[in-house]
Amino acid sequence: MSYIIEIEDLQKHYDNSGERFHALRDIDMKVRRGECVILKGISGSGKTTLLGIMAGLDHPSSGKVVVDGEAIAKLPDRHLSRFRGKHIGMIFQHYNLIENFSVRENVMVPLVPMNLDFEEVERRVRESMEVANISHKASMSAGRLSGGEKQRTAIARALASDPEIILCDEPTANLDRANSERFVEILSKLHDMGKSIVIATHDPIFDHLPFEARVVHMEDGRVVEEGRES
Amino acid sequence: MNPILLDTQVQIYLLSEAILYLLMIPAFLISLKIIPKWDFGSFSQEQYALEREAYLVMTILIFAFVMKFLLLPYFVFAIDNLNTLVPGAMCAAGVISANSYGMPLLFVKLFLVFALILWMAVNHYDLEAKNYPWFKIKMWIFIAIFIVASVELWLDFSYFLDIDPTRPVSCCSALFGQLEGANPLPFGLDIEKLLILFYLSWSLIVFAHYTGQTLAKLLATLLFVYISYYAVVYFFGTYVYELPTHKCPFCMMQKEYHYAGYLIWATLFGGSFGTMAASICKIFLKVDTGKMESLSFAMLNLFTLTVSLYPLVYRLQNGVWL
Amino acid sequence: MGNRTFAYFLALSLFGEKGRHISTVLLSILIVFLLSSVLFISSSLHSVIENALREEPDLVVQRVEAGRLVNLPLKWEEEILSIRGVSKVTPRIWGRYFTGVKGKSFLVIAVDFLDENSHKTLEKLIGETELKTFLDGRHMIVGYAVMEWMKSHFYKEYYNFIGRDGEIKKMKISKVLPKEDNALFADTIIMGIESAREIFGISEDEATDLILDIPNDAERDFIADKISSLHYDIRTISKKESRAAYDRMFNFKGGFFLSLFCVVLLAFVLILYQRYSQVYSREKRQIGIFRALGWSMGDVLKLKFLETLSVVTGSYIIGVSIAYIYVYILGAPLLKNIFMGNGNLDMELILPPVLDFSALSSIFLLYALPFIAAVLIPVWRISVSDPKEAML
Ligand SMILES: Nc1ncnc2c1ncn2[C@@H]1O[C@H](COP(=O)(O)OP(=O)(O)OP(=O)(O)O)[C@@H](O)[C@H]1O
Numbered sequence: 030m031s032y033i034i035e036i037e038d039l040q041k042h043y044d045n046s047g048e049r050f051h052a053l054r055d056i057d058m059k060v061r062r063g064e065c066v067i068l069k070g071i072s073g074s075g076k077t078t079l080l081g082i083m084a085g086l087d088h089p090s091s092g093k094v095v096v097d098g099e100a101i102a103k104l105p106d107r108h109l110s111r112f113r114g115k116h117i118g119m120i121f122q123h124y125n126l127i128e129n130f131s132v133r134e135n136v137m138v139p140l141v142p143m144n145l146d147f148e149e150v151e152r153r154v155r156e157s158m159e160v161a162n163i164s165h166k167a168s169m170s171a172g173r174l175s176g177g178e179k180q181r182t183a184i185a186r187a188l189a190s191d192p193e194i195i196l197c198d199e200p201t202a203n204l205d206r207a208n209s210e211r212f213v214e215i216l217s218k219l220h221d222m223g224k225s226i227v228i229a230t231h232d233p234i235f236d237h238l239p240f241e242a243r244v245v246h247m248e249d250g251r252v253v254e255e256g257r258e259s
Numbered sequence: 260m261n262p263i264l265l266d267t268q269v270q271i272y273l274l275s276e277a278i279l280y281l282l283m284i285p286a287f288l289i290s291l292k293i294i295p296k297w298d299f300g301s302f303s304q305e306q307y308a309l310e311r312e313a314y315l316v317m318t319i320l321i322f323a324f325v326m327k328f329l330l331l332p333y334f335v336f337a338i339d340n341l342n343t344l345v346p347g348a349m350c351a352a353g354v355i356s357a358n359s360y361g362m363p364l365l366f367v368k369l370f371l372v373f374a375l376i377l378w379m380a381v382n383h384y385d386l387e388a389k390n391y392p393w394f395k396i397k398m399w400i401f402i403a404i405f406i407v408a409s410v411e412l413w414l415d416f417s418y419f420l421d422i423d424p425t426r427p428v429s430c431c432s433a434l435f436g437q438l439e440g441a442n443p444l445p446f447g448l449d450i451e452k453l454l455i456l457f458y459l460s461w462s463l464i465v466f467a468h469y470t471g472q473t474l475a476k477l478l479a480t481l482l483f484v485y486i487s488y489y490a491v492v493y494f495f496g497t498y499v500y501e502l503p504t505h506k507c508p509f510c511m512m513q514k515e516y517h518y519a520g521y522l523i524w525a526t527l528f529g530g531s532f533g534t535m536a537a538s539i540c541k542i543f544l545k546v547d548t549g550k551m552e553s554l555s556f557a558m559l560n561l562f563t564l565t566v567s568l569y570p571l572v573y574r575l576q577n578g579v580w581l
Numbered sequence: 582m583g584n585r586t587f588a589y590f591l592a593l594s595l596f597g598e599k600g601r602h603i604s605t606v607l608l609s610i611l612i613v614f615l616l617s618s619v620l621f622i623s624s625s626l627h628s629v630i631e632n633a634l635r636e637e638p639d640l641v642v643q644r645v646e647a648g649r650l651v652n653l654p655l656k657w658e659e660e661i662l663s664i665r666g667v668s669k670v671t672p673r674i675w676g677r678y679f680t681g682v683k684g685k686s687f688l689v690i691a692v693d694f695l696d697e698n699s700h701k702t703l704e705k706l707i708g709e710t711e712l713k714t715f716l717d718g719r720h721m722i723v724g725y726a727v728m729e730w731m732k733s734h735f736y737k738e739y740y741n742f743i744g745r746d747g748e749i750k751k752m753k754i755s756k757v758l759p760k761e762d763n764a765l766f767a768d769t770i771i772m773g774i775e776s777a778r779e780i781f782g783i784s785e786d787e788a789t790d791l792i793l794d795i796p797n798d799a800e801r802d803f804i805a806d807k808i809s810s811l812h813y814d815i816r817t818i819s820k821k822e823s824r825a826a827y828d829r830m831f832n833f834k835g836g837f838f839l840s841l842f843c844v845v846l847l848a849f850v851l852i853l854y855q856r857y858s859q860v861y862s863r864e865k866r867q868i869g870i871f872r873a874l875g876w877s878m879g880d881v882l883k884l885k886f887l888e889t890l891s892v893v894t895g896s897y898i899i900g901v902s903i904a905y906i907y908v909y910i911l912g913a914p915l916l917k918n919i920f921m922g923n924g925n926l927d928m929e930l931i932l933p934p935v936l937d938f939s940a941l942s943s944i945f946l947l948y949a950l951p952f953i954a955a956v957l958i959p960v961w962r963i964s965v966s967d968p969k970e971a972m973l
Pocket residue numbers: 043045050052070071072073074075076077078079
């Protein structure tokens with residue numbers, strides 16, 4: 030069985046003014062290739078922190094994090110960044126678009142450091158905008174998009190580098206019902222494409238997905254319970 | 260005030276050197292802080308901060324490196340222009356020998372260029388690897404560079420402050436011309452043997468390059484730089500000037516000779532320093548230095564070709580050797 | 582990297598947000614313009630002097646009494662000619678003629694029209710071979726600044742010199758030297774040797790100085806020493822010495838300017854540091870997002886560095902071009918006076934365009950090096966932005 034994400038004995042604590050706060054404790058978690066995992070838990074339980082560590086955005090305090098065969102817990106910045114750009118598509122809670130860039134330029138951002146031909150870059154941008162259903166707004170500046178469009182731009186951007194792993198942090202927190210459902214549609218498309226997906230959310234819409242998914246409950250920085258849903 | 264110090268180019272040169280040195284001071288202090296604390300395996304926040312600070316050292320050094328590279332020809336150019344202010348001097352040779360700081364300064368500069376190339380190479384391979392294997396070596400090299408740069412700055416100021424515009428100096432014909440009986444060539448060579456040794460050491464480099472014998476290549480390159488210096492000054496240079504008695508490493512950098520000297524010296528030192536740095540990396544770090552080696556090798560060959568063409572073209576045009 | 586995608590992003594960050602760089606660019610252009618104007622003027626003057634020196638004699642011999650230049654006896658000519666290595670000795674008559682107690686002065690140079698050499702130089706100077714009118718001795722050629730002064734004093738065709746003996750010598754103006762190429766001759770009057778002798782009251786067996794031809798460069802210093810030892814009151818000036826004197830003069834002015842400029846430069850550096858820190862702190866989040874999306878510190882460093890380099894080279898090219906127009910096409914109004922600083926006559930110096938490597942590289946070093954040094958730390962600070970920034 031091949032795992033795309035393997036986390037062993039992961040600890041993460043913050044030291045603020047002499048006090049130690051444990052954001053994550055003794056996390057052991059494995060994600061199979063092509064699997065979809067839903068991280069659930071109340072606010073402050075450590076979901077975002079865990080996603081950040083999986084993406085190599087944040088460093089663990091100790092433990093082992095192996096993503097797609099690469100131990101990313103201790104990697105020099107150059108390799109870590111390259112790894113992140115190539116293997117991980119991130120959809121942030123607040124979308125994190127560059128407001129004064131157009132949709133197309135936003136989608137291009139992760140492709141810049143990859144040293145590709147311009148034609149290849151344009152092809153990838155076009156394709157990922159199609160998958161995310163945002164091609165019609167390609168040259169509109171991101172600041173003027175609606176919430177749903179921003180969300181889809183963020184998805185297109187996450188797909189641009191054709192990563193194996195998609196990480197989403199509260200993807201529907203700022204969307205209405207209709208847009209949330211469209212998101213789930215796109216998500217199932219991604220699932221069919223064989224991407225491994227991890228979603229941190231409290232939105233009940235993810236309780237009934239059109240495809241199989243595993244739910245992982247978190248509490249106080251620990252994984253408390255795992256279950257299966259569809 | 261000393262008129263030398265009022266020369267625009269000298270002022271700009273000294274100012275630039277001083278600024279670069281000022282920039283290197285924080286880099287030096289940071290390195291001193293980093294070296295004892297560096298432990299890449301550690302998960303501490305401090306270690307991540309050190310990694311970021313190491314990037315500052317790197318940024319400063321790469322900038323300093325590029326600038327030092329540009330400042331070396333500028334320095335030669337500036338002292339060449341000073342020949343009007345220093346009695347007796349016709350080119351940079353006279354000016355550089357105006358006091359006892361000149362030649363050491365030039366050597367320190369060349370050494371620094373070599374050390375910087377070496378640092379850049381180690382830095383490159385260190386960043387390529389996934390665990391900063393040569394981080395401390397790199398930092399120590401920088402500490403050494405900083406010390407040499409301090410000496411350089413001191414020599415810079417001592418040299419220019421000490422040039423006496425009333426004291427006559429010798430011109431290049433007196434400095435490099437053959438004195439009666441005294442042979443300026445090393446190992447008691449004559450011109451013919453010098454040339455044989457020149458092409459021999461070059462062939463040795465070519466041979467070592469294609470057979471991948473790194474140590475042999477390093478040694479051959481060392482010999483080659485040394486011999487090349489004399490070969491250029493005492494043989495090839497005379498064809499640049501088209502005058503058998505004109506022997507000078509500096510005049511060829513003047514406009515009359517189409518600044519050929521800059522090309523000749525840049526390819527010689529660039530190529531051999533590159534080869535040496537690559538060989539050292541290959542021997543001690545055991546990394547694949549293919550790209551750097553080919554580039555330096557190409558430069559050495561360009562050098563050999565350039566200097567060889569001068570006598571050949573002269574021979575073709577005039578039907579005789581000098 | 583270094584591909585088209587990267588170039589596209591470079592352009593985006595340069596031109597995307599208008600006004601982000603505009604103040605820096607304008608300030609930089611001003612700095613480069615000031616710096617290049619001064620260096621252009623000085624290298625142009627340098628070339629004027631270089632040209633003039635080429636015509637200068639190898640060695641000049643003068644007589645000095647109590648530190649004052651006096652006429653020398655012509656019998657020295659023979660003595661010096663007998664020294665080995667001296668191929669030719671020519672006596673000269675010249676002097677400054679003052680138009681009144683508090684008046685202006687002209688440099689009067691006398692030429693021996695029978696002498697072949699001076700004949701040739703003169704031909705070149707006025708571009709005409711018709712020198713016959715001169716031979717009657719009552720004609721002169723004047724520099725344009727002299728002509729202007731004379732016109733303003735109602736002398737249109739001739740000028741009345743007052744000789745040593747108090748008598749009036751009337752000299753006709755036969756030609757005005759054109760402004761171009763003859764910048765150094767603006768306040769000069771050229772006339773026949775006899776007229777000059779009369780005006781300055783120099784007798785037939787005396788001369789102002791002697792000029793020597795010494796074909797072998799290497800012998801010059803040695804011969805100068807030898808001549809100096811002939812008489813206690815002899816002074817020699819070699820070509821090299823006069824060049825050094827000129828160089829010193831201009832270096833002094835240039836050096837003075839440069840020291841002043843350093844203060845400006847320091848202010849410039851501080852402003853840049855401030856400005857870049859400010860601009861980049863606003864961009865921290867954006868770069869954090871870039872980092873989260875796979876940009877390494879090195880990638881950001883490269884983008885920001887090239888951005889700076891573009892601003893530096895762009896301002897450099899624009900600043901240098903404006904300075905070129907200002908100095909060589911408009912003739913550097915205002916600034917030139919600092920360099921000329923000559924109260925005598927209004928010397929309207931035409932600056933021949935010189936665009937040499939020395940000036941260009943000096944400008945670049947003096948401007949780009951402090952510029953980049955100033956922004957290095959802000960650039961680093963932004964490029965190590967934490968990718969975690971994007972998670973918040
Ligand atoms: N830099 C930091 N310093 C100290 N504590 C922090 C820091 N970053 C996060 N935390 C704490 O870590 C805990 C976990 O935060 P995290 O953002 O992972 O929660 P979450 O499960 O994503 O919550 P939400 O559902 O509200 O997004 C929180 O209590 C938070 O306050």
